[in-house]
Amino acid sequence: MAKNRLMQGDEACAMGALKAGAKFCAGYPITPASDIMEVLAEKLPPAGGRFIQMEDELASMGAIIGASVMGRKSITPTSGPGFDLMQENLAFAAIAQIPCVVVDVQRSGPSTGGATNPGQGDLIQAKYGRSGDCPIIALYPNSVKEIYKTTIQAFNLAEKYMSPVILLLDETIGHLRESICLEEYDSMEIIERERPAIPPSEYHPYLADETGIVKLAPFGNTQGYRYVINGMHYTIDGMPNINRANTRRTVETINAKIDRYEKDIWIWEEKNVADAEILIVACGCVSRSASEAMRIGRRAGHKVGLFRPITIWPFPTEPLVAAMAKAKTVIVPEMNRGQLVHLVREYAPRDVKIVPVSLVDGTVIMPEQIVGAIEEVGR
Amino acid sequence: MSIGRFIKEKEFPLFICPGCTHGTVTNAFLRAADELGLDQNETVLVCAIGCAGRIPVFLDFNVLRVTHGRALAFATGVKLARPDVKVIVFMGDGDAVAIGGNHFIHAARRNIDITAIISRNEIYGMTGGQYAPTTPQGAKATTAPYGMIEPSFDVCALAAGAGATFVARSDAYHVAHLQKTMKNALQHKGFSVLEVLTSCPTQFGRRNQLEDPVKMLEKIRDITIMKSAAEKLTRQELQGRVVIGEFVDDERPELTDIYARLEERFGK
Numbered sequence: 043m044a045k046n047r048l049m050q051g052d053e054a055c056a057m058g059a060l061k062a063g064a065k066f067c068a069g070y071p072i073t074p075a076s077d078i079m080e081v082l083a084e085k086l087p088p089a090g091g092r093f094i095q096m097e098d099e100l101a102s103m104g105a106i107i108g109a110s111v112m113g114r115k116s117i118t119p120t121s122g123p124g125f126d127l128m129q130e131n132l133a134f135a136a137i138a139q140i141p142c143v144v145v146d147v148q149r150s151g152p153s154t155g156g157a158t159n160p161g162q163g164d165l166i167q168a169k170y171g172r173s174g175d176c177p178i179i180a181l182y183p184n185s186v187k188e189i190y191k192t193t194i195q196a197f198n199l200a201e202k203y204m205s206p207v208i209l210l211l212d213e214t215i216g217h218l219r220e221s222i223c224l225e226e227y228d229s230m231e232i233i234e235r236e237r238p239a240i241p242p243s244e245y246h247p248y249l250a251d252e253t254g255i256v257k258l259a260p261f262g263n264t265q266g267y268r269y270v271i272n273g274m275h276y277t278i279d280g281m282p283n284i285n286r287a288n289t290r291r292t293v294e295t296i297n298a299k300i301d302r303y304e305k306d307i308w309i310w311e312e313k314n315v316a317d318a319e320i321l322i323v324a325c326g327c328v329s330r331s332a333s334e335a336m337r338i339g340r341r342a343g344h345k346v347g348l349f350r351p352i353t354i355w356p357f358p359t360e361p362l363v364a365a366m367a368k369a370k371t372v373i374v375p376e377m378n379r380g381q382l383v384h385l386v387r388e389y390a391p392r393d394v395k396i397v398p399v400s401l402v403d404g405t406v407i408m409p410e411q412i413v414g415a416i417e418e419v420g421r
Numbered sequence: 422m423s424i425g426r427f428i429k430e431k432e433f434p435l436f437i438c439p440g441c442t443h444g445t446v447t448n449a450f451l452r453a454a455d456e457l458g459l460d461q462n463e464t465v466l467v468c469a470i471g472c473a474g475r476i477p478v479f480l481d482f483n484v485l486r487v488t489h490g491r492a493l494a495f496a497t498g499v500k501l502a503r504p505d506v507k508v509i510v511f512m513g514d515g516d517a518v519a520i521g522g523n524h525f526i527h528a529a530r531r532n533i534d535i536t537a538i539i540s541r542n543e544i545y546g547m548t549g550g551q552y553a554p555t556t557p558q559g560a561k562a563t564t565a566p567y568g569m570i571e572p573s574f575d576v577c578a579l580a581a582g583a584g585a586t587f588v589a590r591s592d593a594y595h596v597a598h599l600q601k602t603m604k605n606a607l608q609h610k611g612f613s614v615l616e617v618l619t620s621c622p623t624q625f626g627r628r629n630q631l632e633d634p635v636k637m638l639e640k641i642r643d644i645t646i647m648k649s650a651a652e653k654l655t656r657q658e659l660q661g662r663v664v665i666g667e668f669v670d671d672e673r674p675e676l677t678d679i680y681a682r683l684e685e686r687f688g689k
Contacts, residue, residue: 066502088687092501092680097527101494104487104524108467108498111485112506116498134488261465261483261499262506268461270478272486281432281478282486 044225051216052119054186055145055209056081057224058193059117063232064143065091066116068105070098070124073157074213075147078119099124103131103144110135110142111271113235113260115197119145121213122155125164126171132206133172134273136296139248139256141200141235143193145209147216148326150404159404160213162326162377166384168208169355177297179307180208180355182325186220191227192309192352198233199307203299204256210354212377214327214406242266249278254299300356308358311350312365314340318347320419321369323362323386325351328375328407335412344420357385366390371419375399375407395419424451427461429479437472438546440622440634442593446540447476449596449617450509453604464507467496469521471547472621473513473540490520493528496535504677508534509607514541514555518574522554529583532611533676538603539576539614542621550624561628580614581669587613588669593620594641598665605667611675618645618663 049057056078059067067086069079083093092109096102099120106116120128125146135142146168150161164171168180179199183192189211196207238245238257247269250256259267274282275292300307311329313336315321320339324332329350339346349365351358362385366372372394374383383398390396399415401407428451437443454464466482468474470489477484487495492510500508517525517539528535544562545551552562552569555576559568580588587609591599599617606615620626620637631637648666651659 066498068498087680087683090684094497094501096494096497097523100491101497101524101527104491104494105498105501107487108485108495108500109502110498111495112465112499112502114502116502130488131491261485262463262503264462266462268481268483270484270486272478272484273488274486282475 044223046221046223048219049186049222050077050219051186051189051211052077052147053081054190054222055119055193055211056085058190059143059197060085060089061224061227062194062197063115063234064117064197065114066106066109067091067093067118068096068102069118070096070102070120072121072124074149074216075119075121075124075145077216078145078147082117099127100130103128106142107131107135107140110140111261115141115201117143117145119147121147121149122151122164123153125167129171133174133176135206136176136178137273137292138271139204139258139296140206140271141204142206143196143200143209144206145211147211147213149213156404158213160327160377160406161402161404162212162328162381164210165354165378165381168210175293175297177205177300178208178355179203179205179300180210180353181309182210182352182354184215184326184329184350186215186218187222189215190222190224191230194227194230194232195309198231201233201235203303204235204258205300210326212327238267242268245269246278248276248280250295254295254302304356307353307356308361309352310358310361311352312361313348315347315349315365316368317345318365318368319345319370320347320373320416321366321371322346322348322373322375322412323382324348324375325354325382328377331407331409332375332412334409335416338409338413339416344416346416359389362386363389366394369394371395371397373397373399373412373415373419375412375415377401377407424455427451427454427481429481432479435479436475438623440620440637441472442619442638443473443476443540445593445596445599446538446617446619449599449603450538451480452600453607456604457607459507463505464509465499466509466511467492467499468511469516471513471516471545473511474516477511490516491524492516493521493524493535493537497528497531497533500533500535500677501680504534504681510535510537512537512539514539514543514576515545515553518576518579519554526579526583529580529585529612529614531676532584532586532673534610534612536606536609536613536615538606539616540619541576541616542619542625544621544625546621546624550628560625576616577614577668585614585669586611586671586673587667589614589667590616590618590663590665592618592641592645592665594638595645595665602667609670611673
C-alpha cells in the first residue's frame with residue numbers, strides 16, 4: 043500500500059539500490075556515507091544478497107567489481123578520502139567495462155577536511171580523478187526522492203552501458219530527512235545487462251556489435267563462455283595486448299559508447315529558462331537555494347532562470363547551451379572554489395558574463411547569497 | 422586427460438624469460454586441476470600484476486586479471502557472489518604481501534574459501550629488479566644497490582598468524598612435493614595459502630652471482646629442508662635453511678558457509 047514516510051537521503055540511496063536489484067555491497071566505514079551500507083548490511087541478506095565490510099576502500103571497490111563479474115549488481119558507498127582510494131579500481135571497471143555503482147556522499151575536503159560538513163569538491167574528480175582517458179557516468183540528485191530515483195537510474199545506466207556509474211550526493215541531502223512515497227517509483231524500468239546471443243565458439247567478449255556495447259557473459263556460467271577480463275589494453279578476447287591497434291580500440295570503445303549515447307544519459311532540470319536573462323546553473327543542495335533565489339529574484343522583477351544538471355558526466359552541454367539562449371549573465375553558485383563554473387565557461391557564448399559564487403566554509407550556500415549576486419547583476 | 426586442454430596455445434609465445442620457474446608452478450597447478458577434475462567453467466582464476474600475475478591469462482578458465490595487489494579483494498567479491506564457484510588466486514610475493522598485504526591478512530582472517538598461490542622469487546621481475554619485502558637481507562636489487570637492508574617477510578608465518586586454515590610452502594625444485602602440496606591446498610575448504618620458492622635468473626640471479634638458472638635451482642635445493650627433517654634440528658642448525666611442508670591444516674567455519682547458514686534463518 044502506498045504511503046508517505048520520512049526517510050534520510052542515505053537510506054533512500056540504499057532502498058533505491060535494492061529496488062534496482064542490487065545483490066552485493068562492499069564498503070568501509072566513512073562519514074557521511076556509512077548509513078548507506080548500514081541499511082544494506084541489514085537488508086541485503088534477507089533479500090538473497092551479500093554485504094561485506096572490507097579492510098579499506100581499495101578492497102571495497104575491488105570486491106564489488108568481482109561480484110559484478112559474476113553477474114551481481116553491486117554498489118559501494120564512500121566519501122572524500124575513500125573516494126580517492128577508489129579511483130584505482132574505478133579505472134579498472136571503466137576499462138574492463140564492468141557495471142557497478144559508486145556513491146560518493148561528498149563532504150568538505152581535501153583529505154579528512156570536515157567529515158560532517160558538506161562540500162561539493164568532487165565534481166571534477168569524478169571525471170578526471172583517474173589516470174588515462176577514463177570515461178565515467180555521474181549523476182547528482184538534490185532531494186531524498188531524487189536520490190531514490192537516480193540510484194535506480196544509476197544501476198540502469200551501469201547495466202545498459204557496461205560502465206561504472208558514480209552517484210554524487212551532498213552530505214546535506216544524504217543526512218536530510220524528507221517525505222517520500224517509494225511506491226510512486228514502482229513503474230520504473232529495471233535494466234539488466236545483456237547476455238551474449240552468439241555461441242561460445244564464436245564469442246569474442248570485447249568485440250562490440252553495432253550497438254558499440256559489449257555483452258559480457260557472467261563468469262561461472264555453465265554455457266562455456268570462458269575468457270579474460272583484464273585491466274591492460276586488450277584484444278577482442280580480453281587478452282592483454284598493447285599494440286597500436288588494440289590500444290586505440292580499447293581507449294576509443296570505452297569512451298565512444300558514452301559519447302554516442304550521451305543524449306540518453308543526460309538528465310537535467312530547468313525552470314523559467316525561456317526568458318531568462320540571468321541564468322543560475324547549480325547542482326545538488328545548492329540548486330535548492332538557487333531555486334528559492336530565483337523565486338525571490340523574479341518577484342523583484344529580474345528574469346531569472348535555473349538550469350540544474352542531474353547528469354554531471356557526461357556534462358549535458360547541449361541542454362545548457364539551449365538554456366543560455368537569452369542569458370546575459372550566468373551565475374554559478376557552488377560549495378567549492380569553482381568547478382562547475384569551468385564547464386559553464388567552456389560552453390557559454392563569449393558575450394555572456396559568468397559570475398561564480400563560491401562558498402568553502404563547510405556550510406550550505408543560502409538563497410540570500412545568490413539573491414545578492416542577482417541584485418548585483420540586475421543593478 | 423592431457424593438461425594441454427587448459428593451455429591457450431594460440432596465445433603463445435609466453436612473455437617469461439628463459440630459466441624462469443613460474444612455469445613449474447603453472448605445471449603443478451594444471452596437473453592438480455586435472456587430477457581434481459576442476460570444471461573450467463566453474464573455476465575463476467584471479468590474478469593481478471607482475472610476472473606471476475600474468476601467467477593465468479594463458480590458461481583456459483575464466484580469468485580476472487586486476488590491479489596490482491588487489492587480486493584477493495576482487496576474489497572476495499567473486500566468491501561471495503558465487504560461493505559454488507572455485508576461486509584460485511595467483512600472485513607474486515610483491516603482489517601478495519607488499520601492495521596487497523592488507524588484503525592478504527584479511528582474506529586469511531575471514532577464512533574465505535579461496536586458494537592463494539604465491540610465487541616467491543624475492544624480486545620485482547616485471548618492473549626491472551627492485552627489492553621485494555621477501556628479498557633476503559644483503560641481496561642486491563636495483564633499488565638495493567648496496568644490498569637489501571630490510572628484514573624480509575616469512576609469508577607462511579604471516580598467513581598462519583592472520584588465520585589462514587591451510588598454510589604450506591614448497592619450491593620449484595621439489596616438483597613432486599609441489600604437486601602434492603598444490604593438490605592439498607586446492608582441496609582445502611577455507612583460505613589456503615601455498616608459497617612456492619621460485620627463481621628469477623634475469624632480475625635476481627644476474628645481480629647476485631646466480632645468473633645460471635640451474636645454479637638458482639640448485640640453491641633452492643640446497644637451502645630447503647623438509648618439515649619432518651627440520652623438526653629434528655635446533656634453531657641454530659636451521660639458520661639459513663627454508664622449511665618446506667604443510668604448517669597449518671585446520672578446520673574453521675568458512676565465510677560463505679556462515680553466510681549460507683545466515684540465509685537459512687531467513688528461509689532462503
